[in-house]
Amino acid sequence: MSDHESTYVPKTAVERWMDTRLPIIRFGMDYANLPTPKNLNYWWTFGGILAICLMTQIITGIVLAMHYTPHVDMAFASVERIMRDVNGGWLIRYVHANGASMFFIAVYLHMLRGLYYGSYKAPREMIWIVGCVIFFLMIATAFLGYVLPWGQMSFWGAEVITNLIGAIPVVGEPILIWLRGGPAIDNATLNRFFSLHYLLPFVIAGCVVLHLWALHAAGQNNPVGILIPKDRAKKDMLPFHPYFTVKDGFAIILFLILFAVFVFYNPNALGHADNYIPANPLQTPAHIVPEWYMLPFYAILRAIPDKFGGVVAMFAAIGVLFVLPWLDTSKVRSMRYRPTMKTFFIIFLFVCFGLGWCGAQLPDAPVIGSFKTFTLIDGDLNSYLWLTRFLTAYYFVFFLVLMPVIGLREKPLPIPATISEPVLPSTAAEKA
Amino acid sequence: MSGRAAGDAEVKRVAESVVNADGPDGQHGGGDATRRDFIHIAAGAAAAGAGVMVAWPLINQMNPAADTLALASIEFDLTKVQEGQQVVIKWQGKPVFVRYRTPAELTKVIDEGAVGSPPQTDAERTKAGHEKYLVVIGSCTHLGCVPTFNAGDYGGWFCPCHGSHYDASGRIRKGPAPLNLIVPNYEYMSDTRVKIG
Numbered sequence: 001m002s003d004h005e006s007t008y009v010p011k012t013a014v015e016r017w018m019d020t021r022l023p024i025i026r027f028g029m030d031y032a033n034l035p036t037p038k039n040l041n042y043w044w045t046f047g048g049i050l051a052i053c054l055m056t057q058i059i060t061g062i063v064l065a066m067h068y069t070p071h072v073d074m075a076f077a078s079v080e081r082i083m084r085d086v087n088g089g090w091l092i093r094y095v096h097a098n099g100a101s102m103f104f105i106a107v108y109l110h111m112l113r114g115l116y117y118g119s120y121k122a123p124r125e126m127i128w129i130v131g132c133v134i135f136f137l138m139i140a141t142a143f144l145g146y147v148l149p150w151g152q153m154s155f156w157g158a159e160v161i162t163n164l165i166g167a168i169p170v171v172g173e174p175i176l177i178w179l180r181g182g183p184a185i186d187n188a189t190l191n192r193f194f195s196l197h198y199l200l201p202f203v204i205a206g207c208v209v210l211h212l213w214a215l216h217a218a219g220q221n222n223p224v225g226i227l228i229p230k231d232r233a234k235k236d237m238l239p240f241h242p243y244f245t246v247k248d249g250f251a252i253i254l255f256l257i258l259f260a261v262f263v264f265y266n267p268n269a270l271g272h273a274d275n276y277i278p279a280n281p282l283q284t285p286a287h288i289v290p291e292w293y294m295l296p297f298y299a300i301l302r303a304i305p306d307k308f309g310g311v312v313a314m315f316a317a318i319g320v321l322f323v324l325p326w327l328d329t330s331k332v333r334s335m336r337y338r339p340t341m342k343t344f345f346i347i348f349l350f351v352c353f354g355l356g357w358c359g360a361q362l363p364d365a366p367v368i369g370s371f372k373t374f375t376l377i378d379g380d381l382n383s384y385l386w387l388t389r390f391l392t393a394y395y396f397v398f399f400l401v402l403m404p405v406i407g408l409r410e411k412p413l414p415i416p417a418t419i420s421e422p423v424l425p426s427t428a429a430e431k432a
Numbered sequence: 433m434s435g436r437a438a439g440d441a442e443v444k445r446v447a448e449s450v451v452n453a454d455g456p457d458g459q460h461g462g463g464d465a466t467r468r469d470f471i472h473i474a475a476g477a478a479a480a481g482a483g484v485m486v487a488w489p490l491i492n493q494m495n496p497a498a499d500t501l502a503l504a505s506i507e508f509d510l511t512k513v514q515e516g517q518q519v520v521i522k523w524q525g526k527p528v529f530v531r532y533r534t535p536a537e538l539t540k541v542i543d544e545g546a547v548g549s550p551p552q553t554d555a556e557r558t559k560a561g562h563e564k565y566l567v568v569i570g571s572c573t574h575l576g577c578v579p580t581f582n583a584g585d586y587g588g589w590f591c592p593c594h595g596s597h598y599d600a601s602g603r604i605r606k607g608p609a610p611l612n613l614i615v616p617n618y619e620y621m622s623d624t625r626v627k628i629g
Contacts, residue, residue: 156577160593163575178491182500184525192494282520282527282570284577288593302594307574307610364595 006030035237036244037222039419043117044220044244045251046110052252053103054208058201060096061145068148070194072187075150076278094267095259100142101270102259104293107135111321116345118333119221125325127214132321134207137200139318142291144197150190151275152285158185158193160288164301167308184281224419225334236419287362295359296352300395302363303388305378313392320399327399329407337413344402351394358388505629507621510565518581520570523628527570527578528616529589530626533600537587538564541601548603548612557601557615567618567626568602574609589613 008029010016019026067086069078082089111131114120120128147158162185166176181188222228228236238244262269270292274285290298300317304310320327335342363385366372372380379385416422506523508530513519518531533541541554542563558566570578577593584590584597586605591598596607603612618628 156593160575160577166576178495181494182496182525186500186525188497188500281525282522282578284592286592288577302608305608307608310608362595 007033031216032239032241032245034216034240035233036240037220037228037419038236038238038243039222039224039423040220040244040247041223042247042251043109043113043223045248046106046113048248049106049252049255050103050110051208052255053099053106054201054204056099057096057103058205060092060099061198061201063092064096065198068194070148070191072150072190072279075148075190079149091263094263098259098262098267098270100145101262101291101293102255103138104142106255107138108293111135112349114221115324116335117221117223118225118328118330118335120325121328121333122325123218124214124221127211127218128325129322130207130211130214132318134204134211135321136318137204137207139294139297141197141200141204142293144193144200146291147190147193148197149275150279152277152279152283153272153275153288155185155279155281156284156288157290158189162189164311164314167311169308221333222419223334223336224416224422225332225336226415226417226419228419229417232418232420289360292356292360295357296355297359299355299359299388300392302359303385303392317395320396324399324403327403329404330410330412331407332412332415337415338406338410339413340410341402341406344398344406347394348398351391351398354391355388355395358384358391363388505627507625507627510624510626513565515564520578521628523569523616528628529566529568529570529581529602529613531566531568531581531600533564533566537600540587541599541603544599547599548601548605549610550612552601552603552612554601557603557612559620562620562623565626566600566602567615567628568613569616570613572596572609573604573611573613574607579613 006026006029008026010019010025015025018024064082067078067082067089069075079093082093084090086092114128114131143157143161147154162176162179165179166172168175177183179189180186181192219227272289272291277285289295297314297317301310301314304313330338330341332338335345361384363383364379365384366380366382367384367387368382371382373382374380376386503524506521508519508521510530510532513530513532515532516534516537518529520527520529522528538554544554546553546556554563557568572579572591572593574591574594574596577591579589579591579596579598581589584606586597586599588597588599588602588605590596591607591609594608596609597605598609598613599605601612602615604610616628618626621627
């Protein structure tokens, strides 16, 4: 917490010397001893898992850059060379490629944790907002990285996504040409994407420092969602190390097992076969789909019949997260005590999965069976187009209508005075 | 601060006195604009101007380079296209469709009059005397995919990415694309030769 005092006492002469000059040992020790709510469940372990993911991506990425050639004529071949000839190159590339998916699995669970337990509410708004910035940077980095192997999906993904910017009225076209470095996606584009793909992870790392700084200042949320009263700090908090390093460590091991299953048993399960065809600017693959972690946003893009409107909706879907702390009017943080909101949250979960599913389908394809119902405006009602529209509507209604309205109207369950109370009723009596 | 060595307090006191030392700014409390205010504004403006001048080359380097711009035009021999077929050529990194339309296709697109977005007649999209050849940039005006030849509801092209239908004049008839396929600048060098760009 913010008022957490430093308890570090330098023991040796070297530590004392260091402590007046660069108190880095004190800094580290204070972090290790950070008082942490004792009721954190396993949903709280994704922060540590994400740190592991970022480190894995940076380390494998630096190694891959030693063998990769950012040139339209050589990029694809250099990636194949990494796969076949570079010592252990296949492993490093599969770890990096699947690592991106693992990173997104973890970040989505981390965000849903924050959403369910109200971790974005006062005084933790800045933790959440910096987190949203990190999420946005992750999407940008993943997109840039996906272009580098210069396969068909790389090329056409880059084509479609950069064209989104061209949808901006008036200035879109000059910005598009500036971004690509020419009239079309070409060598200039590949070179700059490589440069930026190398840069952004370090920007993310910088934002992670801010994220942790904000976390240190405001203190961790917990499943009960209450701020821990000062006089309960001794009873309800435990030092981060060893209690939560061990808990996080266990979760990290489970997570790495899942990661390894993908890397060693089905390394291409989350990828797309078309990306093993070299990029061809004259032929679009029959069915372009982004990586799974972008699918919900891609679905929202396609739901809007207007080109610029679709782009606005897609960015709004991420943008709305930034203002979430002010959209939610409830004083109660944890949805454990908000049964009405909890129901809508569960629907929201299904909607997110549904959007992801729709993003991978052809818009005109029927959802149920193969029959036509009736045409509503510009598509059959029994089509992914309309399913996507209903889901998109719920996505925005959830944040823009349900969050503010339910917060004001619902009747929350009684909230315990301490985080011990729900598990140890005797402490409630003792308090009373 | 309990655990620190005695010397630390001394270090800290000295450091604070440096931070809080009364600088020339600290002495001036009047509300009027002074020469110092003027210097602040002038220095700030100069720094901002210099910042822009430094930033511009760093931004402008991302615009198309001279050699990229030099690849501005190509020539194409129309005898390579069979009736009812199209040839895809690469111009400025983008596909260009050169389509030799059948009489039936031609009659259809001319009879339809001005359609598409913006509404255009077929004559506005071809050169007089060469109506059977259509030259368009083969990038869907939605998000840039290459539309599939001879597919879709209007006998022209169909974009596989998001389902835009174009007719045999390259005009958008159905789907999310906002504009007709773009007709590039081109001219006939002879009856069988065009220069694009």
